[in-house]
Amino acid sequence: xxxxxxxxxxxxxxxxxxxxxxxxxxxxxxxxxxxxxxxxxxxxxxxxxxxxxxxxxxxxxxxxxxxxxxxxxxxxxxxxxxxxxxxxxxxxxxxxxxxxxxxxxxxxxxxxxxxxxxxxxxxxxxxxxxxxxxxxxxxxxxxxxxxxxxxxxxxxxxxxxxxxxxxxxxxxxxxxxxxxxxxxxxxxxxxxxxxxxxxxxxxxxxxxxxxxxxxxxxxxxxxxxxxxxxxxxxxxxxxxxxxxxxxxxxxxxxxxxxxxxxxxxxxxxxxxxxxxxxxxxxxxxxxxxxxxxxxxxxxxxxxxxxxxxxxxxxxxxxxxxxxxxxxxxxxxxxxxxxxxxxxxxxxxxxxxxxxxxxxxxxxxxxxxxxxxxxxxxxxxxxxxxxxxxxxxxxxxxxxxxxxxxxxxxxxxxxxxxxxxxxxxxxxxxxxxxxxxxxxxxxxxxxxxxxxxxxxx
Numbered sequence: 001x002x003x004x005x006x007x008x009x010x011x012x013x014x015x016x017x018x019x020x021x022x023x024x025x026x027x028x029x030x031x032x033x034x035x036x037x038x039x040x041x042x043x044x045x046x047x048x049x050x051x052x053x054x055x056x057x058x059x060x061x062x063x064x065x066x067x068x069x070x071x072x073x074x075x076x077x078x079x080x081x082x083x084x085x086x087x088x089x090x091x092x093x094x095x096x097x098x099x100x101x102x103x104x105x106x107x108x109x110x111x112x113x114x115x116x117x118x119x120x121x122x123x124x125x126x127x128x129x130x131x132x133x134x135x136x137x138x139x140x141x142x143x144x145x146x147x148x149x150x151x152x153x154x155x156x157x158x159x160x161x162x163x164x165x166x167x168x169x170x171x172x173x174x175x176x177x178x179x180x181x182x183x184x185x186x187x188x189x190x191x192x193x194x195x196x197x198x199x200x201x202x203x204x205x206x207x208x209x210x211x212x213x214x215x216x217x218x219x220x221x222x223x224x225x226x227x228x229x230x231x232x233x234x235x236x237x238x239x240x241x242x243x244x245x246x247x248x249x250x251x252x253x254x255x256x257x258x259x260x261x262x263x264x265x266x267x268x269x270x271x272x273x274x275x276x277x278x279x280x281x282x283x284x285x286x287x288x289x290x291x292x293x294x295x296x297x298x299x300x301x302x303x304x305x306x307x308x309x310x311x312x313x314x315x316x317x318x319x320x321x322x323x324x325x326x327x328x329x330x331x332x333x334x335x336x337x338x339x340x341x342x343x344x345x346x347x348x349x350x351x352x353x354x355x356x357x358x359x360x361x362x363x364x365x366x367x368x369x370x371x372x373x374x375x376x377x378x379x380x381x382x383x384x385x386x387x388x389x390x391x392x393x394x395x396x397x398x399x400x401x402x403x404x405x406x407x408x409x410x411x412x413x414x415x416x417x418x419x420x421x422x423x424x425x426x427x428x429x430x431x432x433x434x435x436x437x438x439x440x441x442x443x444x445x446x447x448x449x450x451x452x453x454x455x456x
Contacts, residue, residue, distance in 0.1 A: 013208040014141045014150065017134065018157055020207070023200035024086075025158040027093065028127075029165035030193025031120070034270050035186060037256040038173070042183045044110035047257060047386065047404075051379020054253035056117045058372035060124025061365050070129070078133045079209045085130035086204060090197040092123040097191035100183055109183075128368070132361045139348055139356065140210040151344045152289025155337045159282040163275050165193075170271030177267065228362035234350050236424035238366050241343075243418035244305065245367045249374020251312045251411025254382065258315070258404045263323050273326040277333025285337035297342045297349070298425060304338035305422065309415035312408040319400050343367075346425070382407055 031039075033054075040053045070081055096119045099112050142150045169189045176185030228234050259265045259273065292300045314329045351359035385403035399405075 013210075014138070016203055016207040017138060017141070018150075018154055020200045020203035021154050022157045022161045023196045023203065025161040026165055026196035027089070027193045027200065029162045030169060030189045030196075031093065031096065032162070033253075033256045034166065034260075034267065034274060035169060035173075035189055036120070037260060038182070038267065039116065039186050039190075040113065041257075041261060042109070042186060043113040043116065044108075045113055046383060047254070047261075048379045048383040049113060050257045051253060051375045051377075051382075053117055053120060054249075054375040054379075055372035056121040057124040058249070058368035058375065060121040060126075061128040061368035062125065077209070078137045079204065079207070082130050082133045082137075082204050083201065085126040085133070086197070086201050088126040089123045089130070090194055090201060092119045092126075093190060093194040093197060095119055096123075097187055097194060100187045128364060129361075132364060135344070135348065135360050136356055137207075137209060144349060146293075149286075149289045149293060151341045152285040152337070155340050156282050156285045159278045159285070159337065163278045163282070166271040166274050166278070167268075170267035173267045225358075225362070228351075228359045231352070231359075233426055234359055234363075236426070237346060237350055238363065240418070240421040240425060241363060241366045242370045243421050244415070245370035246374045247411060247414035247418050248308075249371035250378045250381075250414055251374075251408050253371075253375040254378060254404060254407060255315070259323070259326070262402070262404055263318070263320050265323055269323070273323075273330050276327045277330035277336065280331045280334035281337040284334040285341070288338040289341050292338075292341055292345055297346045298422070300338055301342040301346070302419075302422060304335040304342065305415070305419050307332055307335045308339065309412060309419065311412075312415070313412040315408045316405040317399055350425075378407055378411075381410075 029035075036053055036057075037050055040050050045053070096116055099116055099119075102112060103109065138150070169192075172189060173182060173185035176182055176188075228238065256270060256274075259270045260267075265273075288300055288304075311329075311332050314332075315326070318325050318329070347360055347363045351363075382403045385406065390403050390406075
């Protein structure tokens with residue numbers, strides 16, 4: 001922060017970005033896990049296509065690699081680049097929502113699957129580039145010692161919006177499903193998300209942007225790709241990110257598929273299960289944010305990864321008759337907020353100020369690329385076992401053995417195997433905040449919240 005930018009102006013701009021995150025989350029949630037899985041299944045896809053759909057969103061993150069160069073070419077105008085990227089995402093979402101209209105002109109459902117996947121990938125390309133721009137923007141608006149709390153708020157807002165979208169959207173789709181119009185219901189939900197995205201676009205337009213720290217020499221595209229790997233501290237973060245995200249992608253992309261396709265749960269029950277996790281995440285976010293500011297990110301991240309590693313294992317005990325067990329099991333998603341806060345905090349604290357967008361982009365690309373590989377391999381894994389007739393292999397001690405449960409068990413093993421790589425990560429000194437400072441910041445929150453209600 002510099003004297004050129006009064007604290008209140010920066011604080012107000014940060015609040016604008018928090019509000020924008022809420023509407024952007026609504027856009028993402030309407031074509032998120034449950035609804036994207038449902039759309040793929042309605043268009044005639046199976047586990048392999050579900051894996052591809054999840055991977056398409058992650059593969060599109062390659063667009064982030066060009067963010068640093070694009071920012072340099074726009075003179076460091078993050079607002080301009082964000083408006084272009086987010087505008088493209090909104091247009092693509094509108095196209096996805098209108099694709100089923102082609103059925104009226106004789107198009108087949110399966111024939112619409114691939115255009116939809118291309119649109120998802122392209123939207124991810126622009127959307128992930130915009131997210132890197134946002135994070136670079138946030139780094140100039142929020143002090144390093146306040147970022148844990150800021151990201152906790154950001155996650156709380158996103159999680160709350162996600163819960164509302166999941167429940168209302170699922171209820172809405174179930175109404176259409178009873179009439180045999182599930183695809184049409186999904187179409188309306190995606191369209192609503194596109195409308196919410198237009199509001200987030202306007203908020204980005206209205207947000208103040210501090211001047212970005214520009215490097216004396218602009219790095220080329222190839223150099224931009226190499227810079228993050230040449231910095232030892234950041235390279236260690238990337239290695240752990242690759243290992244963990246591969247293990248996550250192998251199983252996490254198929255929880256919704258398992259509930260909808262194998263457990264035959266209604267969309268509303270799927271939403272309730274996911275809501276349990278989201279609410280737990282929202283409630284715990286302030287605690288994890290303050291804890292990360294106080295003791296450092298690594299300790300919080302270690303605890304969170306252990307609990308998230310065991311998470312898929314509990315799913316193998318669930319059957320169609322005991323699907324309600326998924327609600328208490330999903331309470332472990334409380335650690336999602338810890339993971340989100342820690343990833344954001346570590347990436348910003350370990351990345352230097354110059355060419356920061358290049359570091360943040362590589363971090364997100366590594367995470368998403370590994371997740372995409374895990375999704376494709378996981379989908380192929382389940383699809384291959386199903387074709388071999390291993391969709392249902394009986395039960396052992398009351399535990400059902402099937403292709404998806406084997407996938408979840410494998411994901412658990414891979415998650416635990418990746419945890420030792422965390423030991424390589426070292427967080428810079430000077431990024432912690434004392435308990436006294438936390439108490440002072442909490443007092444400031446009360447006053448800030450009063451002014452926020454007036455601004456918003």
